[in-house]
Amino acid sequence: GAVVSQHPSWVICKSGTSVKIECRSLDFQATTMFWYRQFPKQSLMLMATSNEGSKATYEQGVEKDKFLINHASLTLSTLTVTSAHPEDSSFYICSASPHQEQFFGPGTRLTVL
């Protein structure tokens, strides 16, 4: 199957700082990638659709100015959590699909102190 990588796998930051998470498709080109957030013991919630060369599409209730998404190439999308607060602590997972099957990155555990 296709491979999606994510970096970093975990990050701890202070409240008020920004954190960047990278998502890469390693063996296929992805014009679209997806960012999900998963709080403990909850389901995956789609945050936004990252579109190569154009603006991301955000789901209702997700602040686009707080969660900045850049998809500058066919293999890389980045999610920047700006001015992070403890309530942003979560597991962030990206995905991409060369076909209909969805391939997930390994996830990034963000802890905001």
Place this chain on the structure above:
Amino acid sequence: GENVEQHPSTLSVQEGDSAVIKCTYSDSASNYFPWYKQELGKRPQLIIDIRSNVGEKKDQRIAVTLNKTAKHFSLHITETQPEDSAVYFCAASIQAGKSTFGDGTTLTVKP
């Protein structure tokens, strides 16, 4: 938008028994229904999927059924083993890669 409901939220079975998890969806345009197994702290792993033009699919001990008219689909695991213990998510998708997930089922298989 799409809404996916999943039941039960927890399921405990004895090793060797069968486990059934059920999901319903709201958007009749959904055409792809994957099931994922997620272990703590890890990414979801696809275990089986079904497309809307198929009513049933089986892969060894795992099977999925789809009833498009009723908008529900189910996961069946037979001969459960302790290593099947995990959280299972159903999902529904219209656009490739963009899924709405159910709330998850924590399956515990007791040895």
